[in-house]
Amino acid sequence: MFDSAAESGDSEDEWFFQSIRRYEDLLMYDVQGVISSAVFRNDNRLLLASSREHTHEVWELSVPEKLTAGPDAGLTKDRDFKQITAGYTPDRTKEMLVINSKVVLSGPKSVCMYNIPSFSDPTDVMSHICDIRNDTGDATLAQSESCIYSATDVTNLTDFNFNTNKVSQLSSLPSQISRKGSDDALKISSIVYRSGKLYIGLSERGITYVYELGTGKVIQEITASDTLSGFWKIDISQDEKFVAFANSNGRVNVYDTRKLSEAVFEEKKEVQDQTKSNHQIHFSPEGNLLSLSGYSKLVEVFDVSDHSDRTEVFCHDGHRDEQISTILTHLWHPSQNKLVFSADDMGTLQAWRFK
Template identity: 20%
Template sequence: MMDESEYDDILDDWFIESLKTYRDLHVYQLEFPTRVIEWTSGKTICVASYNKSTKNEILELSLPRKLFAEEKKGLCAERDFKVLHGGFSSGPVSVLKHVPGTRLIVTNDGLTSDLQVWNLGGGESDVIAKVASVQGGEGTPGGVKMAARLSPQPEVLHGCRGGDVRLTRLSTGQTLYQLASACEERLTRLHLLSDAVFLAACANGDVLTVDTRTSSPPQLAPAPDSDVWWTDASGSGLVRVSASGQAALSDPRNPAGVVSRARVAAGTPCRHPDDVTVSWAPALDDAISLSGFSSTVQIYDTSSWGSEPRDANPLFEHRGHGVCSPPSSAEAEGGAVALTGHVWHPKESRTLVSAATDASLHVWDWIDQSDGR
């Protein structure tokens, strides 16, 4: 067991190291940990707690203004997170999606397939209030995955299994599309490719490509290997990472064809499979991030991956959650602090927000020292 002096030495060493590896690093302590981090604008995020026994806070936070200062090393009076709006959910919040272009968020408790719709407030109100509910599939277990859009009305794509995905208009609760598939695999990601096409990624690594304009069954792209997989898709490609650390890239237009592979140094998946996050960087070419296997967020450059899997080392590793958490916090969690999620900033190329089981929330802008990229 680590004593306080050992912990202080590790913290001091990491602090000195961080001066050279981060352009900015800000730490915030929530009252309860969050599994959800969602951008509501370029400078604000929404988080929520997931306790099953108490009311759960939903908060909209503004990020420190210093993070977005034109001159990073200049003086800036505001260096902390601020609570802008808040509300309470009677159940846990395990999934949360913001509807782009609106002040609406959609949540799920992880226990049922029902959805809750919230207004984030604004103007004279600082209260986040529930404005509607959407019933999920009858008899469907929890663990909903979602994707949201404004098209031109707010809509949400949601489901727990490959065979129960539906598209719902939030203003009326009307089902606009329901997937007819016999797939009963648990979903790990839903991704809207266009107005009519979406991807449904399953825990076994299979990916369904669905065209809502046709009654034809979805196209199935089988898993690269037999394992548990987590998936993300973007214009850059489709990435799948397995519980054993295998990674595979595909073209989203042809998910069945694996373009390149690698073995990532992820470690062992955490206690909760929904805490594993793999994500494409929206503003940095060929970069993906991975968390939920340990107390770190790892960033990889996929441009060097080849047709045969080789060991890939992280381009950068954010170790702050594990280092900054005192031994008492780790003991309270029954072991090492683990990541519960992370997100990239939609426009800032190397800025991310991450959260952990000790209720810590970090926003960081990292420096790539490998090639000045």
């Protein structure tokens, strides 16, 4: 396990000198609000949803050229984040997705769409276009080539076709899923789209259903070996080789989808507050690295590839302020290797590339 400076009590100066050896890049940006969600528009643009007191906003930031130009670029012009556009929202945002020049937001009352102004637009303010659905709150989102999927449980999963602007319900799904237990057993925490399929993770049970959109059938059920109580989240590697489960009680399991009989990676995290569900689990774009956050101030990265020993390869401990209690969100850059963005509950955004 990586012996982080944050946990060993080293001074800020000692941590700074250690970071020079450990990081290729490390940038920090104060958002002055709690970041609830983040998504890349493209390699050079990042969207953040933030809240402070009763004000809720979505920002579009330029990613510093320092991070995308590469190690041999020398001096670069842009070395900090810059705000490009922004817009107010009526409530906090749970999740976001980007479709070309539009952003889809999931909030406590609806799933809605906003316009992102172009460079030639005289205004730099994001504007509300429409409500995709207003029959559910805090829906989980996923995106395919032509549709946005949203749901809070398996009975209300819908797709919005952004070519035709039509919403339809995937009505065949509920009848194919076990209804054992209470209604909470049907709640969805994660939806991941891969190659014509939806991987649907249930929040109250360590179960992921693989739903084939072309046939409208559940073609596989993947179950974590230890279905503890708590709040479950999942992710699927881009090549669909690995599926990862993370539980709010600290249990993390990764399975090879070609052999589900036993986990290829297991980890048990200490949990500060078991009532929270801030934990996140993400595969890197290449699929060999797995990142975890939300259990503490740390973002941890593990190698789960075939020929690794499944050990921790990096631990980001840059969220060091005493007032910080946890990481609220983190995400991998879509094309830059080993480049991760993370945000804590005090409104600090950090971008870091590890060696």
